[in-house]
Amino acid sequence: MRLACPCCGERSLDEFTFLGDASVTRPDPSADDAAGAFHAYAYLRRNAAGPSDELWFHNTGCHAWLVVTRDTRTHEILGVRLAQDVALARTGNRKDVRETSA
Amino acid sequence: MAGQSYSIFSVLREALRGHSGWGPAWREAEPKPRYDAIIVGGGGHGLATAYYLARHYGIRDVAVLEKGWIGSGNVGRNTTIVRSNYLLPGNIPFYETSMKLWEGLEQDLNYNAMVSQRGILNLYHSDAQRDAYARRGNAMRLHGVDAELLDSAQVRRMYPWLDYDNARFPIKGGLLQRRAGTVRHDAVAWGYARAADRLGVDIVQNCEVTGFRIEGGRCTGVETTRGAIGAGKVGLACAGNSSRVAAMAGLTLPIESHVLQAFVSEAVKPVIDGVMTFGAGHFYISQSDKGGLVFGGDIDGYNSYAQRGNLPVVEDVLEGGMALMPRIGRVRLLRSWGGIMDMSMDGSPIIDRTPVDGLYLNAGWCYGGFKATPASGLCFAHLLARDEPHADARAYRLDRFASGHMIDEKGVGNQPNLH
Numbered sequence: 001m002r003l004a005c006p007c008c009g010e011r012s013l014d015e016f017t018f019l020g021d022a023s024v025t026r027p028d029p030s031a032d033d034a035a036g037a038f039h040a041y042a043y044l045r046r047n048a049a050g051p052s053d054e055l056w057f058h059n060t061g062c063h064a065w066l067v068v069t070r071d072t073r074t075h076e077i078l079g080v081r082l083a084q085d086v087a088l089a090r091t092g093n094r095k096d097v098r099e100t101s102a
Numbered sequence: 103m104a105g106q107s108y109s110i111f112s113v114l115r116e117a118l119r120g121h122s123g124w125g126p127a128w129r130e131a132e133p134k135p136r137y138d139a140i141i142v143g144g145g146g147h148g149l150a151t152a153y154y155l156a157r158h159y160g161i162r163d164v165a166v167l168e169k170g171w172i173g174s175g176n177v178g179r180n181t182t183i184v185r186s187n188y189l190l191p192g193n194i195p196f197y198e199t200s201m202k203l204w205e206g207l208e209q210d211l212n213y214n215a216m217v218s219q220r221g222i223l224n225l226y227h228s229d230a231q232r233d234a235y236a237r238r239g240n241a242m243r244l245h246g247v248d249a250e251l252l253d254s255a256q257v258r259r260m261y262p263w264l265d266y267d268n269a270r271f272p273i274k275g276g277l278l279q280r281r282a283g284t285v286r287h288d289a290v291a292w293g294y295a296r297a298a299d300r301l302g303v304d305i306v307q308n309c310e311v312t313g314f315r316i317e318g319g320r321c322t323g324v325e326t327t328r329g330a331i332g333a334g335k336v337g338l339a340c341a342g343n344s345s346r347v348a349a350m351a352g353l354t355l356p357i358e359s360h361v362l363q364a365f366v367s368e369a370v371k372p373v374i375d376g377v378m379t380f381g382a383g384h385f386y387i388s389q390s391d392k393g394g395l396v397f398g399g400d401i402d403g404y405n406s407y408a409q410r411g412n413l414p415v416v417e418d419v420l421e422g423g424m425a426l427m428p429r430i431g432r433v434r435l436l437r438s439w440g441g442i443m444d445m446s447m448d449g450s451p452i453i454d455r456t457p458v459d460g461l462y463l464n465a466g467w468c469y470g471g472f473k474a475t476p477a478s479g480l481c482f483a484h485l486l487a488r489d490e491p492h493a494d495a496r497a498y499r500l501d502r503f504a505s506g507h508m509i510d511e512k513g514v515g516n517q518p519n520l521h
Contacts, residue, residue: 001412013412018403018404018519020358020517020518020519036504039504042503044354044355045345045354045356045358046349047345047405072359073407073408
């Protein structure tokens with residue numbers, strides 16, 4: 001498995017570290033159901049068998065956070081985006097991001 | 103009771119007649135329309151659950167549904183180590199119950215599982231590590247588990263060939279559990295399958311669960327590739343795929359699936375007679391009775407259902423091996439393989455009811471599932487039969503993440519790839 005970093009090009013897996021599911025987002029702490037929402041945010045995972053969005057960090061490269069779309073059944077890499085771009089798109093138009101990453 | 107008992111006499115009798123009299127160890131069962139209890143997953147834990155349900159709790163109208171063949175998952179993919187050297191109160195009694203069941207397993211099942219209590223030695227390389235192991239050993243002894251803290255002279259008597267004066271990772275001693283050891287892992291699946299079958303349990307292979315029948319919030323059966331099957335109770339014992347299966351019942355679990363690789367070398371003469379772990383990296387090793395060195399290390403660290411890993415972790419594990427035992431440098435690697443682990447959010451398992459009535463969960467074994475097989479089966483059978491947790495598995499609740507009662511042996515928090 002090799003990841004194509006948008007800044008550095010295709011690199012070996014051992015340059016990267018894995019954080020987890022990129023589809024979870026931090027809930028609103030002032031919401032009425034904040035306790036339940038934070039439980040889900042911190043502990044519950046979709047753990048999909050198939051294409052899934054993940055946060056990776058280019059540890060020994062450019063130090064960029066990446067959103068990697070990867071098939072967990074085959075390890076096939078379907079796309080790599082800068083997490084910054086994904087986050088900016090999410091704040092701009094949350095619905096569009098959900099659709100492209102589904 | 104179907105089939106024959108195994109004994110020295112049956113072995114001698116069959117030896118004299120060319121082994122022509124052995125029958126199948128278990129029946130090839132067709133699924134019935136309904137069972138009192140269905141276990142989803144024909145691995146070690148599922149088969150053990152069915153056995154203890156029939157043996158200890160008198161529930162014999164039981165089916166074990168397996169999508170492939172029994173023992174094709176993690177029970178045949180581990181490094182065969184059994185031990186009960188845990189630290190936290192939620193874990194020690196459970197794993198010690200498991201250790202005791204291992205000690206009587208072969209007599210209980212009438213099956214040779216090659217249980218070998220050859221001891222496990224966790225090496226330490228610094229004063230801080232010594233303190234941590236002293237604490238762990240004391241916790242074990244307070245729970246009645248055997249533990250001995252060895253200094254380097256004592257370790258040297260066991261393994262004179264280790265590099266004690268290594269400049270970076272000198273070996274200062276080790277924590278020894280003599281009752282720990284190894285068990286022939288496939289025989290565990292086969293032994294439980296045969297023993298359960300003899301008590302009337304149906305073992306249905308090539309039968310994948312594709313959905314759950316849930317009526318009024320209660321699970322009343324499963325849909326499978328071989329038709330619908332009704333059930334009084336349904337237990338999930340499909341670690342590795344727990345999230346995927348539970349999702350069919352509308353549940354989201356505190357689990358990620360990760361791949362763990364293991365390795366075996368070509369057969370060599372006896373070099374290591376116990377199980378040993380390296381304290382300065384993640385590496386554990388023992389030697390099989392055939393002579394192969396069986397070893398492993400960390401999980402790959404990313405979500406995976408692929409049952410195969412990548413080369414960086416292969417390199418990392420082999421580097422750990424070379425740091426501990428430079429003498430294995432010219433031994434050739436025979437095989438490596440991967441298994442899919444249910445990595446839970448605190449590194450500890452779940453044996454509990456679910457929000458769906460009649461649906462029970464046995465999951466989240468991280469990479470400690472094999473050693474837990476007997477106790478997991480016993481405690482899950484207890485839960486299914488009595489609807490209340492077994493005394494040794496009370497801490498393994500599904501709601502502990504919401505209530506804050508985590509059992510985090512390594513203290514790394516909700517980061518499954520670090521447990």
